[in-house]
Amino acid sequence: MPALKPSSILGLLVLSLFILIAIFAPWLAPHAPDQTLGMSWDLPGPNAILGTDNLGRDLLSRLIWGTRVSLGVTALAALVAFAVGCTLGFIAGLRGGWLDQVISRCNDIVMAIPTLILALIVLAVLPKTIPVLTLVLGLLESTRVLRVARSLAVDIGVMEFVDVARLRGESLGWILWHVILPNALQTLIAEFGLRFIFILLFLSALSFLGLGIQPPTADWGGLARDNKDGILFGVWAALVPGGAIAVLALAVNAVADWLMSGTTRVWGRKG
């Protein structure tokens, strides 16, 4: 592990805070997410610390429950992206030849279509349930992971220890799992951090456009959409979820930076 810098410590702290909030949402939130407390956009008071939203629900409670939904869906989608992207990318990079061409060119075609528009079309057709949403996000983002995984596999695949494994008659699966993955892991973890943020932004954008998480379930993008009209009246409720997204993005970036700083790999260097 690379040495900790102040920025990475701060990032780790903020990130763990968000994760704890997501896990312990039912105990932390003062109210149920869909319980109406008062009028639209009430000012902060003892009952609602951050005030109420457009329908008079407690903003803080919705933000806390929203953390759980946003982070949960994002994390699952990122896992899907990495499972699919790494498997296909590793195979393409290690096997090369026509298989690499087929996988990489198909990937290029998907990447050529603007992601948001593709997602809008797909989600307009499919039912907008959370599993479908997770899968769509994960698959769309897996194209980026595939590129990184493929180039890592090409890099590692030319190393002689991979030849040694081949000479032993090891299967492709064994080589991927026992040789390529451990050597690619650190870079992939750092990449996971970056992808996580992109998926979160993507999910929030979809929710904001009404094709993501469906009401009444609270999530950050949806919160911003519900309260955006308040901005006209000087109500800052819409800025709260926006702030949360920004803080989390900075925190994850700081952590990813820290992990990346240790991935300079120089093979077979002689002193």
Place this chain on the structure above:
Amino acid sequence: MSLLTVTKLSVVSAGKNPRTLVDNVSFTVKCGEVLGLIGESGAGKSTIGLAILGHCRQGMRIETGSILFNGQELTTLSDRRLRQVRGRHIAYVAQSAGAAFNPAITLGEQVIEAALRHKVYDRQQAQAKAIELFELLGLPQPQQFYQRYPHQVSGGQLQRAMIAMALCAGPELLIFDEPTTALDVTTQLGVLKAISDVIRISGVAAIYISHDLAVVAQISDQIMVLQQGKTVEQAPVEQLLTQPQQDYTRRLLHAQGEVKTPQAGEALVALFIDNISARYHAQAVLQNVSLTLPRGRTLAVIGESGSGKSTLGKVICGLLSPEAGEVSLERQTLPASLRQRSRTQLRDVQLIHQIPDTALNPKERVGSQIARVLACFSDLSRSQRDTRVSELLAQVGLHAELAERFPSALSGGQKQRVCIARALAAQPKLIVCDEPTSALDPLVARDVLALLRKIQQDTGISYLFITHDLQVVREIADDVAVLKAGRIVRQGPVASTLVEPLDDYTRELLRSVPEMRVGWLEETLTA
């Protein structure tokens, strides 16, 4: 008058437990004099070379001592002042020219950069100077060479271009950090000639760093032997070679082991290579190569780089399918491709690579890498495998507790021993050794060769030994085959093949191996 005076220089690694990398080293270099620094890797040679440029690698610092250059103390100089010295007055020639050049800029522009930056010449003068240097260094068509990009020239030419780059601003001191180590012998000869010419003609002082005593002896006036950061001995070349005072120097001088006595009598054929041709895409690499290797013997395959030696090894192992021809092991034809080979066939042929760093998975413990071979090729239980791993490590002269380490915690020699143990774990009939000692220091290399010989005596294994080092051939091989541009030009027992009358190519190979005596370079070049 002395140009450079280094007094009691100590460099330590910063960090939790500081290690002394250079310990109290003192020397002087006079104008026009060449000092050779010699020692194994980790002896602190490069660290000293860089310290003279006022530079320390990351995580190191100069603790004490003074470096006096032209009456100027370098250790206390500010970065800005240091930049005025670097490149202008002291220049550096690194080991791997390939990594030192920017691939996107022409060689000529990179060569004149320092001279322009230090305002020694204007652009036109600098270009003229660069072309003059290219000519002096024996580069073909200097005018065109100026316009070439790094990927368009050979390794030896690139190394010479780097020497031109160092010389262009007219420095008083040159530091050569293993400039020929990455080159093969015939190329090395040309670069050594270029270096010695340049030093003689320009009268520049130099520090020549190498682990090859025979090379240093050709270039230097004085030699300093280093071991683990300490000075072992310093003397004029003649004196050091003829009357070494220290035991370590004596061992370096006799790093070459005994010559192998060829085994008498007929033996069964272990490996038979029949008329193999192979190509990479459009380029033919091997053409109609046929070889036989008797059981329990060693066949050395020699040739300059690009002659197809390593490709031959790949074909035998099944990593590359030949275009035509067959490989058979103990009268059984081996399928061309790895996938078609049976488990026993895979087990019978093992490979030892040139660079142990890249042949071991850096993220897997050493013991587990050896145990995996056992799991693939034997029915041993988990605990039996662990016992066997300890036995194998003991067989190659390593302590059993090394099994728990990752490769990064081992020295180069230890890593190569692990690779040998891993190959032995399969109990193969043939091991293809692809230059297994060329990346190792001479003393370590000698031990590894002795180990390979001992294993052959004990187990009756056969080796196909790929190398460009003729000394290694004499130490380990019974038979030898000389490969040139993918064809066998000569083969037979070592004793009767590498003697006169020779063909030009083999003679060139033989005479390019530096000998450990003063004046070898001049004799070779005038011959």
